[in-house]
Amino acid sequence: MHAAQYAEHINILQKRTLDAIQREGIDGLIIHSGQSKHQFLDDNHYPFKVNPQFKAWLPVVDNPNCWLVVNGVNKPKLIFYRPQDFWHWVPDEPSEFWAQHFDIVLLKHANAVEKHLPYDKSKYAYVGEYIEVAKALGFELVNPDRVLHYLHYQRAYxxxxxxxxxxxxxxxxxxxxxxxRDAFFAHRSEFDINQAYLLGAQQGDNDVPYNNIVALNEHSAILHYMRLDTEVPKQHLSFLIDAGASYHGYAADITRTYSAEDGEFKDIIERVEALTKTCVDKLAPGVSYIDVHRTAYAGIAQILKEIEVLNMNAEDAVESGIVSTFFPHGIGHFLGLQVHDVGGHVADDRGTPFPPPQEHPFLRCTRTIEPRQVFTIEPGLYFIDSLLAELKGSEHSKYVNWNVVDRLRAYGGIRIEDNVIVHKERNENMSREAGI
Known part of the structure; x- marks a missing residue:
C-alpha cells in the first residue's frame, strides 16, 4: 500500500466531510465504529461488523467501541479501544501505515469515552447504529440526512x-x-467446497464480505443459497459459486458457474459469460446503468431463443416481460466498502430518489456511469421452480418449450459476475485481470 495514496485518500475524505458538515451547519462528525451485540438470551456475541462510515477512514474492521472525531480541517482524532481483557483478543497500539494520520487516544473502558469527545455536542452529529448510546452521550443530531446523503453519493467515486x-x-x-473450482471437479460436497474456498482466501466465514453462495445442481437456482450441504450429491452436474474476499474493509464479489461435463449446459454457460463481457464493454462514462441492464435483459432473451427455451423472438420476449422468469434480478450494483455499496438509487448528492424502472424493480443502481466508479456486472439465467410455475399458469406458457425447461431444471442456473472499475477511456476488469 502506497503511503501517498492513503494520504490523498484522507485528504479527499476531509474535503467531503467539510462539504457535508457545512450543508448541515455543524462543526463536525463523531463516527462510532459500533459495539458487540449479545445474542438473544445468551452471553455470546454476534460477529462484529464495523460501521462502513468508520472503515472508510481507516482499515480497523474488528475493534468495537472506537470513535472518530472529524471536521474536515483538523487532524482526525481516533479514540481507539484497548481494554485490559484476558478473555478476548486485544489489538496492539496502532502503528500501521495509517496511524500517523490520526491523533490517537487509547480508551481503556468503553463507557469512559465521553471525556474524549467534544464537550458541546450540539454542533456535532453522531454517525452510527447505536441511537441509545448517542442519546445517552447527549447528541441531539443523529445520522443527519443532509450529511449522509452527501457522503453516500460521494462514496461512488x-x-x-x-x-x-x-x-x-x-x-x-x-x-x-x-x-x-478444483474442489468441485474433485466431486466434493458444498461444505467441503466452501472450506476449500476459505482456505484459498485465508479468510474465515466472518472475514469474507458476505456469506458465500456455494451451490451444486438445482441449488444454483436459489439466488441467495447459503445452506452448504455436507452430503456429496449422487451426481455433480453444475456448480455456481458467488463468493468474495475482503482487503482493508473493501469487498470483492465474483461469481462463476461450471458444468461437470461438456454439452448443452456448458454451452449455455459460455453464452452467459459472453454476455457478461458484452455488458462490461457497455460500461462507459455518460451511459445510464439502466441501459446496461437492458442490454443484459435483451441478451438473456436472445440466449433463451437460441437454446430453444422460448419459441418467440427475442424482441417480443423482452416486450412481454417473460425474460424476468429466467433473469429475475438486476445486472449488478456499486461495489466498495459494502458489497451492495450505497448511493445507487439517488439522482444527486442531496438524496433525490431515482428508483429503478417499474419493469426492472430489482435493479440496484440507476445512476449515470462516471469514472472512478466500481460496478459488478452479473447477468444470470435460472430455472427457478416457483417462477416457472407462475409462468406455466399464465397466458405466456405457450411460448415456452417445457420439455427443454424440464431437461435443464436439474442444473439450477447460471450467473457470471465480474468487478469492474470504470476509467475515463477504458474499463478495468479486476476479476479477469486477477486470473479467474
Whole structure:
C-alpha cells in the first residue's frame, strides 16, 4: 500500500466531510465504529461488523467501541479501544501505515469515552447504529440526512487507495475461486467446497464480505443459497459459486458457474459469460446503468431463443416481460466498502430518489456511469421452480418449450459476475485481470 495514496485518500475524505458538515451547519462528525451485540438470551456475541462510515477512514474492521472525531480541517482524532481483557483478543497500539494520520487516544473502558469527545455536542452529529448510546452521550443530531446523503453519493467515486484495496480483494478472491473450482471437479460436497474456498482466501466465514453462495445442481437456482450441504450429491452436474474476499474493509464479489461435463449446459454457460463481457464493454462514462441492464435483459432473451427455451423472438420476449422468469434480478450494483455499496438509487448528492424502472424493480443502481466508479456486472439465467410455475399458469406458457425447461431444471442456473472499475477511456476488469 502506497503511503501517498492513503494520504490523498484522507485528504479527499476531509474535503467531503467539510462539504457535508457545512450543508448541515455543524462543526463536525463523531463516527462510532459500533459495539458487540449479545445474542438473544445468551452471553455470546454476534460477529462484529464495523460501521462502513468508520472503515472508510481507516482499515480497523474488528475493534468495537472506537470513535472518530472529524471536521474536515483538523487532524482526525481516533479514540481507539484497548481494554485490559484476558478473555478476548486485544489489538496492539496502532502503528500501521495509517496511524500517523490520526491523533490517537487509547480508551481503556468503553463507557469512559465521553471525556474524549467534544464537550458541546450540539454542533456535532453522531454517525452510527447505536441511537441509545448517542442519546445517552447527549447528541441531539443523529445520522443527519443532509450529511449522509452527501457522503453516500460521494462514496461512488473511489480514491486510488480504495481502488488498490479492491484490486487486492479481487486477487485474493481469484485464488480462492480456483481452489473451489478444483474442489468441485474433485466431486466434493458444498461444505467441503466452501472450506476449500476459505482456505484459498485465508479468510474465515466472518472475514469474507458476505456469506458465500456455494451451490451444486438445482441449488444454483436459489439466488441467495447459503445452506452448504455436507452430503456429496449422487451426481455433480453444475456448480455456481458467488463468493468474495475482503482487503482493508473493501469487498470483492465474483461469481462463476461450471458444468461437470461438456454439452448443452456448458454451452449455455459460455453464452452467459459472453454476455457478461458484452455488458462490461457497455460500461462507459455518460451511459445510464439502466441501459446496461437492458442490454443484459435483451441478451438473456436472445440466449433463451437460441437454446430453444422460448419459441418467440427475442424482441417480443423482452416486450412481454417473460425474460424476468429466467433473469429475475438486476445486472449488478456499486461495489466498495459494502458489497451492495450505497448511493445507487439517488439522482444527486442531496438524496433525490431515482428508483429503478417499474419493469426492472430489482435493479440496484440507476445512476449515470462516471469514472472512478466500481460496478459488478452479473447477468444470470435460472430455472427457478416457483417462477416457472407462475409462468406455466399464465397466458405466456405457450411460448415456452417445457420439455427443454424440464431437461435443464436439474442444473439450477447460471450467473457470471465480474468487478469492474470504470476509467475515463477504458474499463478495468479486476476479476479477469486477477486470473479467474
Amino acid at each position: 473511489k480514491t486510488d487507495y480504495e481502488l488498490d484495496c479492491m484490486r487486492q480483494a479481487n486477487a485474493t478472491a481469484a485464488i480462492a475461486h480456483a481452489s473451489a
